[in-house]
Amino acid sequence: MTDAAQPEGYEETAFTADRIPRQAPPPPKGKLGKLGDAFDIARLPWGHYIGVNPSEFEYEYLGSWYREYKYMGERDYHDYSMINETRWSKFVDEDISxxxxxxxxxxxxxxxxxxxxxxxxxxxxxxxxxxxxxxxxxxxxxxxxxxxxxxxxxxxxxxxxxxxxxxxxxxxxxxxxxxxxxxxWSNDVAFCRRSGLVKSFQGDFPFYEFDAFIEMSADMKGNQYHTLKVRHRYPQFSKHPNWGVRGPLEFTFPTDTGSIAERYAMWDMLSRYMDVSQPLPDIPRLEPFRHLDPTTRAYDEAGKRGRPATYWRDLYARVDEKELKRLRDEHHQTVNAAPWGSRPDLMAQSVPGYKDSYTAEPEDVNAYAHAPSRKVRFVERPDATTEEAPRQEPPR
Incomplete structure (x- = not known):
């Protein structure tokens, strides 16, 4: 990896895709908790961002965030929001019985x-x-x-x-x-942008020690369900003190119902959120905090965002639920059409043996839901090179 300068305003441990260090090989599959077992149909690649955010759940074109923002005001919304410019919380600490x-x-x-x-x-x-x-x-x-x-x-x-x-x-x-x-929303169980750490009850670990998997489950009728799991690669170091080897440290990122491409978009958004060389993902929940993040502030001041500072707030103030659904459906098509498949994996350069598994995927990642019942063309991921850099999130 290149030895790029650390952007100002972040800790020395902050993550950038071009500074992933050399790491130890992962433990053998099935030896230390679930790591790529039969229910994991895909391991998603690192780096080479598409710059497309998921269209479902609460990230784009859903009005719940705006109701919270209007009621709380910008100051309180910062602390009570699940995600802000410093951390993406994964645990709620409620003071209730x-x-x-x-x-x-x-x-x-x-x-x-x-x-x-x-x-x-x-x-x-x-x-x-x-x-x-x-x-x-x-x-x-x-x-x-x-x-x-x-x-x-x-x-x-x-x-x-x-x-x-x-x-x-x-x-x-x-x-x-x-x-x-x-x-x-807890600061103690969260993906922290400025430090590059993933905090948990099991300890704090660098973001680059986690991998993203598409996990498939099925009900008694054969219906498939796909979930994005972000799992610690070295479970021997992140065992819960009360669980032993019962399971690795992992986080679930729901994207509501939808295509597998939506799960790819979620991983793309999380990776860009943690990568301090990238601006914050341009989603409604983060818009009030863009000026508080150094990289994003410079990006916006240079005119690269291509949107007014209050784009999302103005949009939600004037549209109704019917219009939001139309926009959400249009964006869902954009997510499905994005070139998610067959991208190089930057992590293969840093973890020995990493590229020996999950190197092939469908050209259309949504075809995972059909294989092997339908004829699906799988292709190998090309090797990454040190000169290749993640793409910036394009203005939309």
Whole structure:
């Protein structure tokens, strides 16, 4: 790796893709916890950023962040946000009782299950349940003594689902008033940009000691589910004191439902977030803090962002949920069309034996979901060279 100068404003341990040091070989598979076992269908490459952020969950075109920002204000939002210019927290420290946690879980479960409103403003489970009862009502009309008694079950279901819809909307819009004083994102379990460290209860480890995997699971009906796992490469050094070798240190990054390409985009965004040679990812939750990060501030002041300083805030202030869904769908197509497959892996230069596994992947990474049931063309990753540098995030 090249010996590039450390950008000002960051600690000496801060991560950049062109300064990955030489490291030890990983332990053999299956010897020290889960490391590339049969459920891991892909290990994602390091470096060579595409500069495309995931379109789902809460990163782009979802209005929950804006409600929090408006209520809290920029100053409080910085500390209570899951992600800011210094750390991407992965643990919530709530000052609430176990009874409240229990009641809240079931409240959220039933109101979200029975609500007419679904994720992103779509249709929720209430429509499905109401539809089933409505179909059964037709049969009740022939068996019931009166029309009133036949329509009673449908009326009850509509009333319950309607109440759940109201309660879900109130939870989404008003729960932040409670969380502001009780929900605290931890600085002790987080991906820290300025130090380049991943902090956890097992210890603090350099970001370059972690690898990203697409993990596949299936239910009894054969439906596949794909998750992005960021896992410590050397589990012998990150065992939990109370767990022994029960499992390696790993973090899950959800991207809601969607394509495997969305998981690639999440890893791309996390890597750029940690790489201090790159500006902060241009997502709504980070926009209020761009001027606080040295690299991003210089990037924006040079006019490279190509957007107004309050682009995301202005967008969310004027669009409705229908327009956000349209923008989200368009961006999802951009994520799927990005050239995720067959990129060089910079980590192969730094970890002996690293390139001996997971070197082939489909040209279209979404084809992982179809292999081996369909004919999928796998290609080898080309070797990385020291002259190659990650690409900057392009303005959109």
């Amino acid at each position: 176990l009874i409240y946690r229990f009641l809240r879980f079931w409240f959220v479960f039933w109101t979200h299950l029975l609500s007419f409103i679904g994720p992103g403003g779509g249709k929720g489970g209430g429509w499905f349940i109401t539809g089933i009862v409505a179909a059964c009502t037709i049969l009740f009309l022939f068996a019931a003594d009166t029309i009133f008694s036949a329509l009673t079950p449908l009326a009850i279901v509509v009333a319950i689902c309607g109440l759940c819809t109201v309660l879900r909307r109130l939870f989404e819009t008003q729960s932040i008033r409670f969380y502001k004083s009780n929900k605290n």
